[in-house]
Amino acid sequence: MIIIGGGFGGLAVQRRLTGIDARVALIDRQNHHVFQPLLYQVATASLSPASISAPIRATINDQAECDVVLAEVKGIDPDRKRVIFDEGSVGYDYLVLAAGATHNYFGNDDWAPHAPGLKSLSDATEIRRRLLLAFESAEHEGDLESQRAELTFAVVGGGPTGVELCGAIKEIATHTLPREYQNIDPRAVRVILLEGAPRLLGAFPEELSARAKRDLEDLGVEVRLGTQVTEINGDGVRVGDEFIPAGNTIWAAGVQANPLTKDLGAELDRSGRVIVGSDLSVPGHPEIFAIGDLVSYTPEGSEHPLPGVAQTAMQMGRFVGDTIRDEIRGTRTRDQRGVFSYHDKGSMAIIGKNRAVAAVGDRKFTGFIAWLMWAFVHIAFLVGFRNRIRVMFNWGWKWLLGSHDARLIIGDTRMRIRTPRTDEFEYHAPGDPDRG
């Protein structure tokens, strides 16, 4: 069998395969699993990439033999049962497609260079680079209006990622960076959250959406609801008749399924997600399963498809792993497949220090309690004991001292940097005869 994707879903499948006599391959185009819920902390310079990721080889279940293959899958041939690479292909008996989703600019792909999304470690370090460069550039910008534009961060999309990014950007902009920049007034830093729907965090109870908005506004984030973005370019964002000058735009608005779903010959929703059966297999192909945020699955009795979050992917992965394991062992047949049911363990989003919102069953939590729950859950689910210690240490430090320290700009530093305001800047001592 072949598993495509080493995210939450793919790994969960592999972990259930103990004790089967079959060749298994886990294919990913990266060598590492990423704990996506904390990507925004890499993007905002709180955590290092290595702290929220783990090599896939080090993470898989050793009790289940598995080839880990670092390669990019180019296509799937469901009729010949082969996974296709640039050179050659490999055959499978079972296939699990767990390749995740990517950004969806809803047809406006020209927005992409101006509004990076946040799906991979490279995305996160790119956003971090832009965030830190904006401050470097603004420090030497003499024109106050231009400085203000450079320090304006527009985040498109008010789901958990957008909310968490806004809170974190405001935090680093208010608490850590101003100490080090002499020419930047922290009040000049604008963070604007743009959401098309009438409320934030659409998947949460309305009460928590309202609370998240209030918390963000307390931190100084401008929240604009019911706002459609009609243009994004290097200078800013257009919403309706207004153009907001913003040097930095981040896309947290939409995702689309990995395009491999198109090869399956099955029905897709408008985001490219496969509509799977109750056993999570692809209609017409009982040997192919699809899990995670590239599927659309609406449980019986529900009106909405399951959310594309880590919980969903992990539960689907375990279900599919169990199914395949039992069928290979011969303890169940295809006719005996169960129906996948989702156990909603709740949703949470962090807004800032001591502020979060959480919904667990009918109970709702806000403020410090929700924040503690958030921190506990995220540490508990991080892959790797060592990462847990490191992240706890970093959070403890930040909580006490408020400093961010993964503030590395790696890659091109020249993009937006100007020389200092040249005619004004002369570096002399007062007594120097050459002093300008």
Place this chain on the structure above:
Amino acid sequence: MIIIGGGFGGLAVQRRLTGIDARVALIDRQNHHVFQPLLYQVATASLSPASISAPIRATINDQAECDVVLAEVKGIDPDRKRVIFDEGSVGYDYLVLAAGATHNYFGNDDWAPHAPGLKSLSDATEIRRRLLLAFESAEHEGDLESQRAELTFAVVGGGPTGVELCGAIKEIATHTLPREYQNIDPRAVRVILLEGAPRLLGAFPEELSARAKRDLEDLGVEVRLGTQVTEINGDGVRVGDEFIPAGNTIWAAGVQANPLTKDLGAELDRSGRVIVGSDLSVPGHPEIFAIGDLVSYTPEGSEHPLPGVAQTAMQMGRFVGDTIRDEIRGTRTRDQRGVFSYHDKGSMAIIGKNRAVAAVGDRKFTGFIAWLMWAFVHIAFLVGFRNRIRVMFNWGWKWLLGSHDARLIIGDTRMRIRTPRTDEFEYHAPGDPDRG
């Protein structure tokens, strides 16, 4: 005054400037200071980039006002006393050139893409990427000879960097990676250290050079002395009549001064280093100082110029910082400048777990004691209390459990990766009717 470079030298200058009434700028093309002695640990996946670096803004002496400028200096005009950027220039009264050195391929710049050097965090993550990709690629390489070439690491240059890299590569190849690769025999991993001189660690006492060689050989590193490299390409390295197939070559052989030294109109040595006066100023320009590994300074009574190490740069920086501070304050004149004298605090190089060599004055240390000294000194000099804790934690973990965990391949993963041996790899369960 202007300081170019935020390394050990430039920061040391800035730290001495407390209480002067002068505009000071510290210019660097990166936003972070890097603790270069530990770069090899980033390259070999032991430490994260953020653990050995610190934002320059967070590192400078707050008691001395200083503009931190992220920009690339294009030139120096010593007659007009201006530092030149792509757009515009700024004037100075004092200039300290502390811009460091880069790799020197001795005229063979076509070797560069095949043999990266190790001077910056980007270099380190590039070497890490190549190291980890070599294992990924070798895992699926069916031909044993090709696999052996992919797992051959040739390190050119037997100074501390070369010695430390070889020890660390052998360590990760022997202890961490084999657990995770089923098709790689750890004995297939060859690490070859090529040095032109008749001994390793030329700056150390001969006894320690011999010990370092023995220690490396104990670890399984092949050490070849008196060996001139005459060609490097993507397939390997030529030494004399022999061509060594090596998928990975690392350049640790030579450095050349930052080309800005050419603008000073002063005498340079053959590596482009400025030959400075006894006050570390540039002949003919008492207002320009040069420090660190871009200068050649031979103390009176010595036969050799000072080594281009962190100690030299820091001591030079303190001396120059004191000189400029006193002259700006008016407590000393230019005629009263002192003579720089270097206090050799010793040299050390680590070879592997519990193995290092150290020379302090006339005393020599090897083995576990030298290793402890090395670890203590490197932690003590790391910038940032938080980094010290993190690095100690990581080393403690690695010492106890032997695992490397910053094993991220970021960037292009496709370079050397093939698909699995396609015709052989079919992922099926034994009972599957389609099984090939």
